[in-house]
Amino acid sequence: xxxxxxxxxxxxxxxxxxxxxxxxxxxxxxxxxxxxxxxxxxxxxxxxxxxxxxxxxxxxxxxxxxxxxxxxxxxxxxxxxxxxxxxxxxxxxxxxxxxxxxxxxxxxxxxxxxxxxxxxxxxxxxxxxxxxxxxxxxxxxxxxxxxxxxxxxxxxxxxxxxxxxxxxxxxxxxxxxxxxxxxxxxxxxxxxxxxxxxxxxxxxxxxxxxxxxxxxxxxxxxxxxxxxxxxxxxxxxxxxxxxxxxxxxxxxxxxxxxxxxxxxxxxxxxxxxxxxxxxxxxxxxxxxxxxxxxxxxxxxxxxxxxxxxxxxxxxxxxxxxxxxxxxxxxxxxxxxxxxxxxxxxxxxxxxxxxxxxxxxxxxxxxxxxxxxxxxxxxxxxxxxxxxxxxxxxxxxxxxxxxxxxxxxxxxxxxxxxxxxxxxxxxxxxxxxxxxxxxxxxxxxxxxxxxxxxxxxxxxxxxxxxxxxxxxxxxxxxxxxxxxxxxxxxxxxxxxxxxxxxxx
Numbered sequence: 001x002x003x004x005x006x007x008x009x010x011x012x013x014x015x016x017x018x019x020x021x022x023x024x025x026x027x028x029x030x031x032x033x034x035x036x037x038x039x040x041x042x043x044x045x046x047x048x049x050x051x052x053x054x055x056x057x058x059x060x061x062x063x064x065x066x067x068x069x070x071x072x073x074x075x076x077x078x079x080x081x082x083x084x085x086x087x088x089x090x091x092x093x094x095x096x097x098x099x100x101x102x103x104x105x106x107x108x109x110x111x112x113x114x115x116x117x118x119x120x121x122x123x124x125x126x127x128x129x130x131x132x133x134x135x136x137x138x139x140x141x142x143x144x145x146x147x148x149x150x151x152x153x154x155x156x157x158x159x160x161x162x163x164x165x166x167x168x169x170x171x172x173x174x175x176x177x178x179x180x181x182x183x184x185x186x187x188x189x190x191x192x193x194x195x196x197x198x199x200x201x202x203x204x205x206x207x208x209x210x211x212x213x214x215x216x217x218x219x220x221x222x223x224x225x226x227x228x229x230x231x232x233x234x235x236x237x238x239x240x241x242x243x244x245x246x247x248x249x250x251x252x253x254x255x256x257x258x259x260x261x262x263x264x265x266x267x268x269x270x271x272x273x274x275x276x277x278x279x280x281x282x283x284x285x286x287x288x289x290x291x292x293x294x295x296x297x298x299x300x301x302x303x304x305x306x307x308x309x310x311x312x313x314x315x316x317x318x319x320x321x322x323x324x325x326x327x328x329x330x331x332x333x334x335x336x337x338x339x340x341x342x343x344x345x346x347x348x349x350x351x352x353x354x355x356x357x358x359x360x361x362x363x364x365x366x367x368x369x370x371x372x373x374x375x376x377x378x379x380x381x382x383x384x385x386x387x388x389x390x391x392x393x394x395x396x397x398x399x400x401x402x403x404x405x406x407x408x409x410x411x412x413x414x415x416x417x418x419x420x421x422x423x424x425x426x427x428x429x430x431x432x433x434x435x436x437x438x439x440x441x442x443x444x445x446x447x448x449x450x451x452x453x454x455x456x457x458x459x460x461x462x463x464x465x466x467x468x469x470x471x472x473x474x475x476x477x478x479x480x481x482x483x484x485x486x487x488x489x490x491x492x493x494x495x496x497x498x499x500x501x502x503x
Contacts, residue, residue: 147264148491149230149300150498152401153459154270154371154449155220156235157211157256158246161194164210170246171208173199173454178416187415196467200453201409203465203472205480212252217259223460224450225263227487231300232260233314233446236269238285243272257298266300267293273317279329283336286313286343302346311345314369314446318349323362330364339364348401351380357392367398373405373448373457374420375433383436390440402437405448406430406483409456409473421456426478427486430459434490441501445494447487459483 160169171194177184192199194208209216224232237243239250257267269289271282290311293299302312318326328334330347338344349365351357352372360368368389372381379385386402393400407424410417422429437445449457456473461480465472475482 146228146492147225147230148228148495149266150444150494151229151447151487151491152231152233152268152444153224153227153229153447153487154235154403154452155224155232155256156449156451157249157252158235158243159209159211159451160247161208161210161213164212165247168194168208169210170454171195171198171200173245173413176414178414183416192412197470198453199413201412201456201473202453202458202462203474204451204453204458205461205463211249212255214255214259217255218262220450220460221259221263221265223481223484224265226481227459227484228491229265229447229450229487231266231268232256232450233268233270235272236289237272237274238281238288241274243274253293257293257296261296261298265298267296267298268300268312268314270314270316273320277321279321279325280336282315283329283338283343286338286345289313290343290345304346312348313345314348314350315365316350316371318363318365319352319356319359323359326363326365334364346399348399351389352378354379354385356380357389361396361398365398367393367401369401369446370403371446371448372408373403373433373455374408374422377408377420383433386436386440390442399444400440400442401444401446402440402442403446403448404430404433404437405457406433406459406486407456410454412456413454424475427482430483430486431490434486438490438494438497441498459487 158170160167161171162168172192174191175187175189177189178187198208206216206219211217221232234253234256236253237248237250240248241250242248253267260267271277271285294311300312301309303309328336329338331337332339346366347364348367348369349356349360349363350371351360351368357368368380370378370380370386372378374381376382380389381403386400390400392398405422406427407429408420408422411421424430434445447459449455449459451458451460453460461484462472462474463480464474464476
């Protein structure tokens, strides 16, 4: 934003005599012409009454000529007044023109989390420039090509379809029973039957796809690029390991990274809570990821305020491991610490309950994220708590990474969980969530999610769909790319506001 300081000038009238006789004293104050009067053709907006006692003559350029003045002097004064008026209009027009200017649509080379010194490197626009180890906002010759590496979006690889897999995977998810048998008895059981009946309340434009399909990966990265999200946070399990409803997907990571790289998108890793995950196995996971993918052009690294450039990892359900165990991995005094080694990184833990913030600090994590897109579902996901959590993080030199989402509805897989549904309200819920995230001035904002269809948090393109047994939700009256467009809009707003924060 450009701020204009207006400077006001005062003018002294020059008295002219046409004969040796002295003229009457000029009243003090004269005529005051307001800014509004200049816009409306020069008629005075405010006139100070400058009458001498016993006289009713108004002095000034636009008042009547006093008696006794020559016609030549009258014409001279009128010309002077017209010239002054035109000069005033010129100054006013120039100032209004300056007020309409705004900063360039290029984007700052300063990475989020980096201080403003030095104040500015030149704006860059070379599309081939390698930014794999930075958080630089990257612009490719135009507003519509901008990518923001402080917008991270959660991405899932667990979907399968008969064309590429043994059959439908995850689209046929079971209906998860409630843990209370009495509640479970009142809700349906079984599993979904794709392609007409899928485990989601929305229906994807691509249909129930396979994450192994190269065309799907290409479409996804194009959509994420259109949304201006610069970092895909990939749900990750170690080789040979999968969630209880899926199959191993680690072999797909190279294809994801290649597709992301073609769209100038970076990839970070969201390490899931697989069976047997400990601080020791996490050490092996970190080493595996860095050794295998660390040299890839799409591998994401975070540049912190201390100047360190390190890989960034999100650790889901981190609270399942006690703080003293994490401290062995994440503090410098730990028995198998990664700190100061080639496998050091920025490790972000999940905050669910309020007490977790103290556990996260004791564990040696570098920050915390909230993940859940259901406002009020947990302490961490409640927007009203973000200011306090951010203050705690600032005090303890931790990153706070709020997670914004477009809505939440998981009743297609948890039919008893309707009380946590959050209606999208045609995009207003998403914008409220993003505004709440921006309000705490974070370094990074995460989006939950690109394609977690089971929980209805996806911003991926969805279409209307009606079958004999199902009526799916959709994004009407808007187009299928509504949430991609809203993500770009708020990513741009985040970038503009961050420039002001740093200044």
